[in-house]
Amino acid sequence: MRVFLILGSSSASIAGPRRYRHSHCKAPKSSLSNLSPTGTHLPFSSHTSTRHSPPALLSSVELDIAGASSGGRIPIQHYAGVASKLAEGGKLEDFAMVVESVVVAGVEPSQFGAMLAVELVAKGISRCLREGKVWSVVQVLRKVEELGISVLELCDEPAVESLRRDCRRMAKSGELEELVELMEVLSGFGFSVREMMKPSEVIKLCVDYRNPKMAIRYASILPHADILFCTTINEFGKKRDLKSAYIAYTESKANMNGSNMYIYRTIIDVCGLCGDYKKSRNIYQDLVNQNVIPNIFVFNSLMNVNAHDLNYTFQLYKNMQNLGVPADMASYNILLKACCLAGRVDLAQDIYREVKHLETTGVLKLDVFTYSTIVKVFADAKLWKMALRVKEDMQSAGVSPNMVTWSSLISSCANSGLVELAIQLFEEMVSAGCEPNTQCCNTLLHACVEGRQFDRAFRLFRSWKEKELWDGIERKSSTDNNLDADSTSQLCNTKMPNAPSHVHQISFVGNFAFKPTITTYNILMKACGTDYYHAKALMEEMKSVGLTPNHISWSILVDICGRSHDVESAVQILTTMRMAGVDPDVVAYTTAIKVCVEGKNWKLAFSLFEEMKRFEIQPNLVTYSTLLRARSTYGSLHEVQQCLAIYQDMRKSGFKSNDHYLKELIAEWCEGVIQKNNQQPVEITPCNKIDIGKPRCLILEKVADHLQKSFAESLTIDLQELTKVEARIVVLAVLRMIKENYALGESVKDDIFIILEVNKVETDLVPQNFEVRDAITRLLQDELGLEVLPTGPTIALDKVPNSESSKISHTTKLKGTMGRNKYFTRKPADVQRLKVTKKSLQDWLQRNR
Structure with a gap:
């Protein structure tokens, strides 16, 4: 069988090459979409050659497809050499035309591919990639792959490195869609996509650009795509982008056969991370509607996300039991967590007894998380004896308490005022080899301050700063001037060489990394009592260690001035705060207002309130309550109007309070109308019976409304x-106002x-x-x-x-x-x-x- 092959007069005229943009611009969509059924579109088909009618390079070249031995005038190796040379020169389209012509002539593609000089072809591919013709290269390689020649065999390591370089360039310039499309093409050629770029880098790029669909599209071309699906959902969750995470979850389901519990668990965890527990319930309901039984991990994630809702969490636990899904230790830990959040000590005790029973039967083995959670439940409820009993159970079972366990125990004793026991537990923790963190140390300092053992708090702080920790409690004689007034108090002190014989001391020195925080210094500032200069020195020390005093620090300083009845200095601190670059917040202002009220400087207190409003600082309930309870009696119409205005502002802000105190003062002020000349006011008992059970105080609203009216015209x-008692108060309020205005x-x-x-x-x-x-x-x-x-x-x-x-x-x-x-x-x-x-x-x- 003889076939004739007619080629153009030059390699450049084999087919008019289509011009493509450089690789920094993606190839036109039309050039990628109008492909042959196999996905290839090239301008060098036989029809194209006929239309261009190129002059004959070889007027009548005869190929013998049976082999060179059959008498062919030009062997196939010659055309393989021509194609390789064309590729080397960067003329990849002409190279593809030669390959197509040879294959169409009937030559076996694998046979012709083996004859090509791979190093020359790869050199040409690298050259074109360096020139930015990535999409031209892609189309040529697609055509060659379609013709039956493996692209992998035509690319050496330098060519692959050039492809990697193009992938990194696209990623750096943000050409996300082009990058994923190139990855898909390379994957089709058989390249290892993981070697082009790390999957984590591509996923991160998709997350940064908030493109979940592209992330799932990329993950689908890789092996173990389900793991990358979960990674994508989780990465969006870390960005608190639940919308994109949910889109990724939906797209991943469409790219998988059957239900994947890992993906369900991941999206539920992300719902919890983003604070949308309702969506997690919708996902669970979808599973129920599809008759899909979640596994224990999905149930645990769902219960954990909804742990704040005790009823729903226990309902999930019952559903899990009904579906035959056995609970594991994590399930019970989450149930205990839900009890802790709800403050249900009784339910926590029941669960604890149940898991203890399961442990005796060998079904479960209690872990440190279980013990720590139940300890925290009892600690939060200030049931320190029960918390210590759990610690004993824990140690008997051979489980070592962790930092959470010790911190909960110390906090429980500290909140119950048991400073000595808290310190004893702290020392036991260090002896057990558990290094305390700063929060634990702060808890112990706070316990000392709340117990008014200020000297001990400072001793502990100084010793921790020096990285010295003792296991002993130094009991000093009552003659020591540094002791608290309570002779039975126990003070911690550093170990001193040649200590006096009357000092009982258990020597233990251990080093642990204690780094004081702003909270540490704030606690110590509270221990300064009325010593303003000591507190100020602590603030300076705080700055010297690289910490910046926060709003709480300044508020404590304001409060210290208030305790020493220095109202002027307390208010001046607000200005000092601004000069230090810290704008006073509602706590600082409220503290200053409280100082003014306690100092009977009501005018200054109300002016601070107005200043808050000017700076657009929203008062809180404490602010309003402090001002409304500032006076024990009203002496003028202006004072009444002032407090009623604050009351109305409080109600508009959505705060609710007991109005009984304010109504009593208003009633007392109104009854002042009933007097003759200089006689004492007549005591009217019904005024003390104002109804305070109404959802809103109508009488205060009425009084406030009437006292704001002008009396230049007629009055109504x-x-x-209103009840008859309330009506009386309103009428008297108006008459009191008329009387005061008349006096003016x-x-x-x-x-x-x-x-x-x-x-x-x-x-x-x-x-x-x-x-x-x-x-x-x-x-x-x-x-x-x-x-x-x-x-x-x-x-x-x-x-x-x-x-x-x-x-x-x-x-x-x-x-x-x-x-x-x-x-x-x-x-x-x-x-x-x-x-x-x-x-x-x-x-x-x-x-x-």
Whole structure:
């Protein structure tokens, strides 16, 4: 069989080469999408050659596909040499054309590939890659691969290194999509994608660019893709990007056959990391809907994420049991954690007894986490005896307490005021070889300060700074001037050579890395009591070790000034804070306000509150409560208005407090109206019975509203929805304000109208309630001597349905108790009012000047 092959007149004219962009720009989408069925698109097909009609290089070259021995005029090796030379010169498209022509002529691809000079072809590939023609190289290699010649055999190490270099360049320039696409192509050629770039680097790049779909697309081309799927989800979780993590989770499921519990566990853990426990429950519900039984690891992750919800956590535990999934030690540890968060000591004890029983039967083996968790449960509940009992169980079982265990035990004793026992546990911890961390040391210092053993706190601190730790407690005689007032207190002291015989000391010196923190110094500053200069020296020492005093440090300094009754210095510290580059926060301001209140400097306290508002610092509940309880009595209208304004601001900010104290002060201030000349106020007992059980204090709102009104015009007092006692307080508050304004020269302009009730449209059968009217009438007439006139009902047309001036009544159809229809006359809404005359007000004011 003889086949004729016609080639162009030059290697450059074999096929008009398509021009591609350099590798810093991706090849046009059209050039990659319009491929042959095998994914290859090249401009050197037989149809292209015919259209261009190149002049013949070999007018009539005859190839014998049976081999050189059959008499072929030019052997195949010649064309292999031509192709290799073309490739070496960087003419890869012409190289591919020769390969295609030979293969189409019937030569076995593997046979022709073996004849190619690989080092020359690889050299040409490297050359083109260096010139930035990465996508041209890719298309040529695709064509060659399609023709049946292995691309791997055409690339040597330098060529592979050139490909790696292009991958790194794309990653550095952020060409994420191009990089993944190139990786997919290289994977199809059989290259090891892991050798091109570390998978972790590509995943990190996708995470940085918030592109979860591209991350999953890349991971899918690698072996053990499920592990990379989990890595991708977890990396997005570390960035607190739950949205991208969930997209990666969804994409990974689409790229896998069946359910992968590792992926479910990872996305649930990420939900917990991002604080969205509801989404974790949705994932679990999806598994239930698909009749997929989660394994123990998925259940544990789900329970851990929802540990703050005790009921849901225990429901998951029951579901796990019903599905036949056996609980492991981690499951019980998470249940104990949920009990700890919920403060359910009883449930924690039950679980502890259950796991102890399972341990005796050999089903489980309690670990240090179980013991530490149950110890923390008891420690948080201040059940220090039970916590110590668990420690004994732990040691009996051969489990060594860890830092969490010891810290919980020390904290339990410290919070219970057992300083000596806390120090004993601290020393036992060090003796057991467990190195304390700074938090543990701070807990012990805090215990000493709370126990008012300030000297011991400073001794401990100094010894830790010198990296000396003793196992002994030095008991000194009562003649030692450095002891606390309590002669039974035990002070830690450094080991001294040739110590006096009366000192009982157990010598132990151990070194541990103690690095004081800002919290350490803050605790010690509290131990300074009223010694401002000592506290200030500690702040300077803090700076010398590279720590910056925080808001708490400055607040403690403010409080120290307050204890020494130095209000001016306490307020000045706020300015010093700003000069030091620390803006005062709500704690600092509240502390300063508290100092002013305790120093009876109310004007300065309220000015600090206004300053907070100017600096847009939101007061907290302590701030409001401190100001509202600043005074034990009100002496002027301004003081009442000031506190009511703060009260209203507190309510608008969403804070709720017990209003009883403020209402009592308002009531006392209002009752001050009832006095004659210089006589003492008349004590009215009903004012002490103001209802404080309402969801909002309507009386304070009413008083505040009325005291803010101007009296240049007529005045109306609205008593709707108030009880008779509350109505009394509102009326007295208005009269007290009128009296104080009158003393300042403001006269009464008009009568006062008091709205008792706006009656809705009712039937004649409904009786009216006159309790408030009678109580207010007695107050004004009998107690104050004012003239009160009923004004009669005034029609409120805006409150009457379909109100018209011509319609003053209509009928309403009611159904009687016997089932019969009756018709009653229905009256329009009216306003029940009282009038206090202007003349009587003037007479009353003149009498009570």
